[in-house]
Amino acid sequence: FSQGIGSADNLTIAELKENLDTTQHDEKNNVLIKINKVITKSIVSGIVTNVLAVIILAVAREQIVNFFIYKSTADVRANAQTVLWITGLGLIVDSPRIISATLLNPWNKILLPNMISLGLMTIIGTTLSYLLSMKKDEKTAVIMMFSIRAAMILLAAVINTCILRRCVLAEKKKINLFSQNNANHVTSINDERCENNACTAEIT
Numbered sequence: 001f002s003q004g005i006g007s008a009d010n011l012t013i014a015e016l017k018e019n020l021d022t023t024q025h026d027e028k029n030n031v032l033i034k035i036n037k038v039i040t041k042s043i044v045s046g047i048v049t050n051v052l053a054v055i056i057l058a059v060a061r062e063q064i065v066n067f068f069i070y071k072s073t074a075d076v077r078a079n080a081q082t083v084l085w086i087t088g089l090g091l092i093v094d095s096p097r098i099i100s101a102t103l104l105n106p107w108n109k110i111l112l113p114n115m116i117s118l119g120l121m122t123i124i125g126t127t128l129s130y131l132l133s134m135k136k137d138e139k140t141a142v143i144m145m146f147s148i149r150a151a152m153i154l155l156a157a158v159i160n161t162c163i164l165r166r167c168v169l170a171e172k173k174k175i176n177l178f179s180q181n182n183a184n185h186v187t188s189i190n191d192e193r194c195e196n197n198a199c200t201a202e203i204t
Contacts, residue, residue: 002046002095006102009042017106020171028175036168039103043161046095054088061085079139083146090150097157100164107167113160120159125152 013035020031057064065080072080101113129148133141 001049002098003102005042005046005049006099009038009099010102010105012038013103014106025175025178032168032171032175035171039164039168042099042103043096046099047092050092050095054085054092057088058085075139079142082143086143086146086150090146090153093150093154093157095157097153097160100157100160104160104164104167109163109167112163113156116159117156120152120156121149125149 016031016035016038020028020035023031061081061084062077065077065084069077069080097113097117101117104110104113125148129145132148133144136144
């Protein structure tokens with residue numbers, strides 16, 4: 001669902017980004033405000049949706065576990081329920097990771113968020129999980145592996161969101177810089193006019 005939200009709002013932001021590059025300067029700030037609103041709505045919608053899904057998982061975790069592994073021992077089922085809610089927490093933070101990565105496309109940052117996810121979740125996460133759990137008992141090892149995975153997802157989500165925020169701030173900086181240069185240009189013209197008027201008055 002997060003991918004769907006991100007893809008839909010990605011098209012909206014791409015259109016707004018195009019308008020930002022072509023619209024009159026006076027309207028650029030309004031376009032940027034719209035981009036910020038779309039980003040906020042997209043990320044919040046994804047988180048809320050996944051929170052609702054996790055609540056359902058938490059409430060029905062015993063029934064879900066018993067449905068799939070009803071022949072297992074009570075300890076195995078208890079461990080599975082623990083892993084299920086840890087996975088649910090990972091699902092919540094995975095939403096902003098996916099959405100922010102998708103929303104970076106209009107800034108041509110397609111590869112970067114994927115490399116971040118690969119590095120954190122696969123390379124670092126897998127390595128840490130193996131090293132920290134190899135001498136633990138089965139229950140601790142499983143919980144630790146899924147907890148590290150959720151932590152790596154959270155870290156990737158934070159990084160992707162920060163990159164997205166920096167892209168928006170860069171657009172804001174360009175707008176402000178243009179405004180400042182334009183103001184300086186107007187001031188320079190006014191100064192020249194004042195000097196010319198002063199010179200004319202002296203001659204007269």
